[in-house]
Amino acid sequence: MEFKDPVVIDASGRDIHGEAARIRERGPVAPVELPHGVPAWAVSSPALLRRLLADPRVSKDARQHWPRWIDGEVSPDWPLFTWVAVQNMFTAYGPDHKRLRNLVAKAFTARRTAALRPRVEAITDALLDRVTEAGGDRQVVDLREEFCYPLPIQVIGELLGLPEEQGPELRAVVDGVFHTSADAAEVADIYARFYAAMHQLVETKRALPGDDLTSALIATHDDDGAHLSEQELLDTLVLMVSAGHETTVNLLDNAVHALLTHPGQLALVRAGQASWDDVIEETLRAEAPVASLPLRYAVTDLDLAELGGPEGAVIRAGEAILAAYAAAGRDPGHHGEDADVFDVTRADKDHLAFGYGVHHCLGAPLGRLEARVALPALFARFPGLALAVAPGELEPVDSFISHGHRSLPVRLG
Secondary structure, eight states, X not given: OOOOSOEEOOTTOTTHHHHHHHHHHTOSEEEEEEGGGEEEEEEOXXXXXXXXXXXXXXXXXXXXXXXXXXXXXXXXXXXXXXXXHOOSTTTOOHHHHHHHHHHHHHHSOHHHHHHTHHHHXXXXXXXXHHHHHHHTTTTEEEHIIIIITHHXXXXXXXXXXXXXXXXXXXXXXXXXXXXXXXXXXXXXXXXXXXXXXXXXXXXXXXXXXXXXXXXXXXXXXXXXXXXXXXXXXXXXXXXXXXXXXXXXXXXXXXXXXXXXXOHHHHXXXXXXXXXXXXXXXXXHHHTOSBSOEXXXXXXXXXXXXXXXXXXXXXXXXXXXXXXXXXXXXXXXXXXXXXXXXXXXXXXXXXXXXXXXXXGOOTTHHHHHHHHHHHHHHHHHHOTTOEESSOGGGOOBOSOSSBOXXXXXXXXXX
């Protein structure tokens, strides 16, 4: 398969769905050019992507399987450097991934997630009070700033046992990780500050352990008594914060936007003809919070025809693969000609928004829990909620990975 005429990815993410459509037009797997001219194959066919995500011949470990990284061609000023450089289960492969995931799963249990529900409810209620105050006499407020954003960051803070005073710095560095058009100085600064914040958290919890995920990760060990290394621990916390926060922010943001721009769909929910779970799953399908996820690498030559892909298409060993979730979620071959339509009554809301296979997101239940609490509470508190600007005036976040809005001005009614 010849790599030519790639779709040049807009690092600022100004037209996620238009770009996704252009990728799909090139077929189930298309050549794309990432920032700094890095080549990759974007996979947009849901069926093919699912098979690749579960195939042991596809790795996430650049240190083992990406020649560009091994040969030193990827510099720290690359906007996606953190996504590749971390050493945790996100970038691990094979037995190493199994070891890391098992260690994290011992600490990040279903019980721990379920136990957070009362706190999610309390945080939601407090934030809705804050939304009312922020609206003032004009009753206009930036809902992303006052609700969608602080809810997940407070929840992840509670989960990790993060001291309250670290909250503002954590928000700043998470924003930086998803800023995929950042320059070299910004990348270096964010990278250093993120690890400084996580190191401070670890030192705090070593001195004073609590009933929180950070303390559990420090203490967890496998059957042979092995713990996470210091770097693995820090990188796991980086993963928990960045993945566990941004995806939920965008899920809430995109769900609210979809319902306010499709009032007929909101009416179906209020009439009991569709559930809030329907809203959540359709949002994850049609407005994937993570539009494209870097990166995976072919361990050996992959004949895509053997995986149900096009005849004659081969991804060569060492070539990079981009999981094009936004494109896959609206694939007309899977979801029909109305795949671009937000429809909470759609029978098949199948999506890959949380990944698939061994790298399926461990935090998916927590993200769904937050949305199940927050969305009905928001619309119950503000039944007259409406956008305060025309939909076309909303700007996307500055990222081709993160899919949401820079702000979401609403009128409380």
